[in-house]
Amino acid sequence: MNTEKKKLVEAITSQEEDFVQWYTDICLKAEMVDYSSVKGFMVLRPYGQAIWENIQAILDKRFKATGHENVAMPVLIPESLLKKEGELVNGFAPEVAWVTMGGSEPLEERLAVRPTSETMFCDHWSHVLHSYRELPMLYNQWCSVVRWEKTTRPFLRSREFWWQEGHTIHETAAEAEAETEQQLNCYADFAEKDLCIPVVKGRKTDKEKFAGAEATYTIEGMMKDGKSLQCATSHYFGDKFSRAYDVTFAGRDNKLQYPFQTSWGMTTRMIGAVIMTHGDDSGLILPPAIAPYQVVIVPVAAHKPGVMEKAEELRQRLSAFVRVKLDASDNSPGWKFSQWEMKGVPLRLEIGPKDMEKNQCVLVRRDNREKTFVSLDELETAIPRLLQELADSLYQNALKNREAHTYAAHTLDEVKELSATKSGFIKTMWCGDVACEEKMKAEAGLSSRCMPFEQENLGEVCPCCGRPAKTMVVWGKAY
Numbered sequence: 001m002n003t004e005k006k007k008l009v010e011a012i013t014s015q016e017e018d019f020v021q022w023y024t025d026i027c028l029k030a031e032m033v034d035y036s037s038v039k040g041f042m043v044l045r046p047y048g049q050a051i052w053e054n055i056q057a058i059l060d061k062r063f064k065a066t067g068h069e070n071v072a073m074p075v076l077i078p079e080s081l082l083k084k085e086g087e088l089v090n091g092f093a094p095e096v097a098w099v100t101m102g103g104s105e106p107l108e109e110r111l112a113v114r115p116t117s118e119t120m121f122c123d124h125w126s127h128v129l130h131s132y133r134e135l136p137m138l139y140n141q142w143c144s145v146v147r148w149e150k151t152t153r154p155f156l157r158s159r160e161f162w163w164q165e166g167h168t169i170h171e172t173a174a175e176a177e178a179e180t181e182q183q184l185n186c187y188a189d190f191a192e193k194d195l196c197i198p199v200v201k202g203r204k205t206d207k208e209k210f211a212g213a214e215a216t217y218t219i220e221g222m223m224k225d226g227k228s229l230q231c232a233t234s235h236y237f238g239d240k241f242s243r244a245y246d247v248t249f250a251g252r253d254n255k256l257q258y259p260f261q262t263s264w265g266m267t268t269r270m271i272g273a274v275i276m277t278h279g280d281d282s283g284l285i286l287p288p289a290i291a292p293y294q295v296v297i298v299p300v301a302a303h304k305p306g307v308m309e310k311a312e313e314l315r316q317r318l319s320a321f322v323r324v325k326l327d328a329s330d331n332s333p334g335w336k337f338s339q340w341e342m343k344g345v346p347l348r349l350e351i352g353p354k355d356m357e358k359n360q361c362v363l364v365r366r367d368n369r370e371k372t373f374v375s376l377d378e379l380e381t382a383i384p385r386l387l388q389e390l391a392d393s394l395y396q397n398a399l400k401n402r403e404a405h406t407y408a409a410h411t412l413d414e415v416k417e418l419s420a421t422k423s424g425f426i427k428t429m430w431c432g433d434v435a436c437e438e439k440m441k442a443e444a445g446l447s448s449r450c451m452p453f454e455q456e457n458l459g460e461v462c463p464c465c466g467r468p469a470k471t472m473v474v475w476g477k478a479y
């Protein structure tokens, strides 16, 4: 290791020393974000934006494949509109930012900067929906929303964040429920296949569900430090909002009916999940599906005749099947290695005069640094294979970490002991009473993550109250 590389590596805190500081270091040193002059508002730099655009492209394609269409809603919501649904407004009230002036004139009614857009969609549907023939309406929008959080952290919790919010209305409850489930499965599949993050699918307790929803479903991931992260949610509203906003349609019997509604969202928070699930002390490790560059070419002895020409020739050839970057800067190879490791590029391709003599190059995996000498004739097969192997092992390692940090508890004392000494998921039975959920928070510092679809029977009684248990809950400490 040369001195330049040492210097760069020393610049970030190690995971063991301080995981949270390590996380912040990566966000900045991998050049993904910058802080802005308004607290809690972040700048997505080109590298961070490129990752988000790749996430958007994959999700957008998946949404459209199941019939969803994109729309654009206004950023401001009149207070009277927001207030029509009591539970929603109460849930979001502490976090809403308000616009009260238009130029130098006070506004007659203050306007909320959208924290989420259920109300705008309902208002719109109340204008355009007439008949059951127009249903379902399957809408999505890509935008940013504002929630005035007290403590903020890049990607995980910021006052403005980017996301997609899907909003749909359906003729029947069954269709809306099926939509809620379909979108949750879409998120789970995306998290596991494209982001290599294993997730637990389940339903939120009433205490943790979205304000105003009848049911909220979630996918929960576990970060390297054992903490939980809610990765995406999908909500079923029944016809509650339709009634509040007077969204109606003429049914098959020609009578006025209320449609059934869903909403579902995934945010830039997933970039935080990727960092904290896969990263190491040298920086980011990106799943190939979302990496801005899947391969970086680093010429070795670049001043020797023919090396740069060969590197450029390879760049052009590889660009037919991967996202590739040739680092032609005059930094040393060692500096470049560290820099691209920090940025998490899945594969590094090294090419120098000796390799050229042998018609080969060196491919180095970012995750385990395994080196493979590959004939230049075989790159079209070797690179996709290595990328797939890397993705598979990212997923497997994350799964192993989750399994190693998942515990079952049967008594409140066991829960408290585990919570005090371990970091991870704690599974227990639960009676369904919110008082016991609050006790878990007060006495063990745990919040309910979800009631997993895959239930286990860990006993007959709730560890908090001793009454008969209804369901198994996964608890954790959450980001």
Ligand SMILES: [Zn+2]
Pocket: 430, 431, 432, 433, 436, 462, 463, 464, 465, 466, 467
């Ligand atoms: Zn209980």
